[in-house]
Amino acid sequence: METDQPQAKPYRVLARTYRPTTFSELIGQVAMVRTLTNAIAKGRLAHAFILTGVRGIGKTTTARLIARALNCVGADGNGGPTISPCGVCEHCVAIADDRHMDVMEMDAASRTGVDDIREVIDGVQYRPTSARTKIYIIDEIHMLSKNAFNALLKTLEEPPEHVKFIFATTESRKVPVTVLSRCQRFDLRRVDAEELAEHFGNIAKKEGATISDDALHLIARAADGSVRDGLSLLDQAIAHCAGDVGEDQVRAMVGLADRTRTLDLFEAVMKGEAGSALENLSQQYAAGADPAVVLEDMLELVHWLTRVKVVPEAADDPGVPEAERVRGRGMAGTLSMPVLTLSWQMLLKGLGEVRTAPSPMQAAEMILIRLAFTADLPSPADAVAQIKGGNSPAPSQAASSQAAPPAPSGGGGAVAVAVAPDAVEHEAVAQTAPEKPDPQSFAEVVELVQAKREMILHTNLTSNLHLVAFEPGRVEFRPGEQAPEDLARDLSRFLNDNTARRWLVTVSSELGAATLHRQKEDAAASQKSEAAQDPLVRGVLDAFPGAEITDVR
Known part of the structure; x- marks a missing residue:
C-alpha cells in the first residue's frame, strides 16, 4: 500500500517572506512612523491617509500595518490602538492573512468606475462586524475615473467615526486636489543605498546565503531606493549563484557596467581618445552591458565627480570602494567645472537619443565620439584669454582688410583704404545680437x-x-x-x-x-453686465425684444 508523500510547501519570494509585520521593521520611513506613533498615543488619527512614493517602497505594507495598529486588541483581548500590534490576536492574524472582513482592499487599477466606488459608499454606513474600525485600503487610487473621484468626495470629507480610508499611489499628481486636501499625506521616501545594503545582508544571512559587500552594494544601487525591487534581485542572485553571491555574478545578472571600466571609459573620452573609448564600450557590450546603462553609469560618475569637486567630503562615501575614491579624487582635481557640466549635458541628451535610436549601440558610439572631440576644446573663458593674448590664429589678410570703393582724386586714380583692426572690432561690437527679453510678469x-x-x-x-x-x-x-x-x-x-x-x-x-481664458471670460461677462445697466443700452434692449449684448468695446 502506497503512502501519500507530503507535498512540499510552495516557495515564497523574499519580498513576501520578509514583508514587515511591525512598524519597527519598516526601514527608511522614520518621519512617518514618528507621526503615526504620536497620533495614536494622543488619539489624533485622521479619518483618511494617502501614501505616495515609488513602486516597492512599502505603501501597501504600511496601509496594512495601520489597519493592524487600529484594530489590535492585544494578547489578552483588552488592548486599544497601538503602534506595536501584538501579532497574535484574532484581528492581527486575520489582517496578516488577508482575510479580515472589516479590512477591505480594492485595486483601483482594475476597478476604476463609479459603480465600484458606490459599493464602498454603500458599505461605510454599516458598522464593523468584529473589529474596532472598518478600514478601506484603495491601491493605485490615481487610476480611478473622474466620476468615481467625485462620487467619493462627500463620503471622504465626512465619513462615519468607525471608518478609516487609506489610499496608496505612485502618481500623486494625478489625484485631484479635492481628494488630497481631505487626506493626511505621507510621502514615503526612497531608501538609502547603504541602508538597503545592510537590510539585504541581514536577509541573506537568514537565508543561509553568502554574499560579498560589493555585491550587496550593486544590488542596492540597482534597486534605486525600492525595497521590493532589491529583494527580487537578491532572490534572483541567490538562485543564480547557488547561495554564494559575488560581485561579478551580480553585475552579469543585472547587466550593470563595470565601475572600473566606466572610469576607464570616461578617462579615455576626457583625453580625446575616441578609439580607446569605442573599444571599451564594445567590451562592455560584449559582456552584456546595455548601451543605455553604460551612459547612465557615466552620468552617475560625472555627477559624483562634480560633487567631489564642489564638496571633497563626498568622496568618503562608504558605498564606493577605496580604489575608486582615490581615482575619483584625482579625476575631480584634474577636470574643470565647465568640462564636467558640459559632459553632463551631452550625456543626458545622448541618453535620450540612445533610448529612441533604431540601434542603441551605434547611437552610444556616436555620443562617445562627439564627447571625445569636444573634450579638448577650450572653454569660452580660455578662448577669450587666447584671443586677448594674441595666440589665436591670425585671420587672412583678405578678411582683415577691405578695399574702399574708388574715390575721385586729383590724379584721377583710385585710393585703396585699409580698414584698421580697431574699426573692425568696433563694427563687430555694433553688430552683436540684441539682448534677450526679461519678462517681469x-x-x-x-x-x-x-x-x-x-x-x-x-x-x-x-x-x-x-x-x-x-x-x-x-x-x-x-x-x-x-x-x-x-x-x-x-x-x-x-x-x-x-x-x-x-x-x-x-x-x-x-x-x-483661474486660467487666463477663464479670467477673460469673467471680465467680458462683467463688462456686459455693467453695460446692461446703462439707461441708454437698457432702452435699446427694451425697444428691440430678443436683442442681446454680444460684445463690449
Whole structure:
C-alpha cells in the first residue's frame, strides 16, 4: 500500500517572506512612523491617509500595518490602538492573512468606475462586524475615473467615526486636489543605498546565503531606493549563484557596467581618445552591458565627480570602494567645472537619443565620439584669454582688410583704404545680437510665447494653467485637467532659450488662480453686465425684444 508523500510547501519570494509585520521593521520611513506613533498615543488619527512614493517602497505594507495598529486588541483581548500590534490576536492574524472582513482592499487599477466606488459608499454606513474600525485600503487610487473621484468626495470629507480610508499611489499628481486636501499625506521616501545594503545582508544571512559587500552594494544601487525591487534581485542572485553571491555574478545578472571600466571609459573620452573609448564600450557590450546603462553609469560618475569637486567630503562615501575614491579624487582635481557640466549635458541628451535610436549601440558610439572631440576644446573663458593674448590664429589678410570703393582724386586714380583692426572690432561690437527679453510678469511671458509663434504652448498657458506664484526666474502653477504632462518642461525650455535669465518651473497642488481664458471670460461677462445697466443700452434692449449684448468695446 502506497503512502501519500507530503507535498512540499510552495516557495515564497523574499519580498513576501520578509514583508514587515511591525512598524519597527519598516526601514527608511522614520518621519512617518514618528507621526503615526504620536497620533495614536494622543488619539489624533485622521479619518483618511494617502501614501505616495515609488513602486516597492512599502505603501501597501504600511496601509496594512495601520489597519493592524487600529484594530489590535492585544494578547489578552483588552488592548486599544497601538503602534506595536501584538501579532497574535484574532484581528492581527486575520489582517496578516488577508482575510479580515472589516479590512477591505480594492485595486483601483482594475476597478476604476463609479459603480465600484458606490459599493464602498454603500458599505461605510454599516458598522464593523468584529473589529474596532472598518478600514478601506484603495491601491493605485490615481487610476480611478473622474466620476468615481467625485462620487467619493462627500463620503471622504465626512465619513462615519468607525471608518478609516487609506489610499496608496505612485502618481500623486494625478489625484485631484479635492481628494488630497481631505487626506493626511505621507510621502514615503526612497531608501538609502547603504541602508538597503545592510537590510539585504541581514536577509541573506537568514537565508543561509553568502554574499560579498560589493555585491550587496550593486544590488542596492540597482534597486534605486525600492525595497521590493532589491529583494527580487537578491532572490534572483541567490538562485543564480547557488547561495554564494559575488560581485561579478551580480553585475552579469543585472547587466550593470563595470565601475572600473566606466572610469576607464570616461578617462579615455576626457583625453580625446575616441578609439580607446569605442573599444571599451564594445567590451562592455560584449559582456552584456546595455548601451543605455553604460551612459547612465557615466552620468552617475560625472555627477559624483562634480560633487567631489564642489564638496571633497563626498568622496568618503562608504558605498564606493577605496580604489575608486582615490581615482575619483584625482579625476575631480584634474577636470574643470565647465568640462564636467558640459559632459553632463551631452550625456543626458545622448541618453535620450540612445533610448529612441533604431540601434542603441551605434547611437552610444556616436555620443562617445562627439564627447571625445569636444573634450579638448577650450572653454569660452580660455578662448577669450587666447584671443586677448594674441595666440589665436591670425585671420587672412583678405578678411582683415577691405578695399574702399574708388574715390575721385586729383590724379584721377583710385585710393585703396585699409580698414584698421580697431574699426573692425568696433563694427563687430555694433553688430552683436540684441539682448534677450526679461519678462517681469506672467502676462509678459504669455505675450513672449505668442510673439515667438509657439501656439500650442500659448494655448496651454491660457487655458490649462492655474498660476500659483510668479516672480522673475520662477513660475509655480497647477496644471489643468487637459494639460499635457510635459507642460512644465516645455515652459522651462522655452523661457531658458528665449529670455535673459535661468528659470525654475515647478508644479504645485495648490488651487492657484483661474486660467487666463477663464479670467477673460469673467471680465467680458462683467463688462456686459455693467453695460446692461446703462439707461441708454437698457432702452435699446427694451425697444428691440430678443436683442442681446454680444460684445463690449
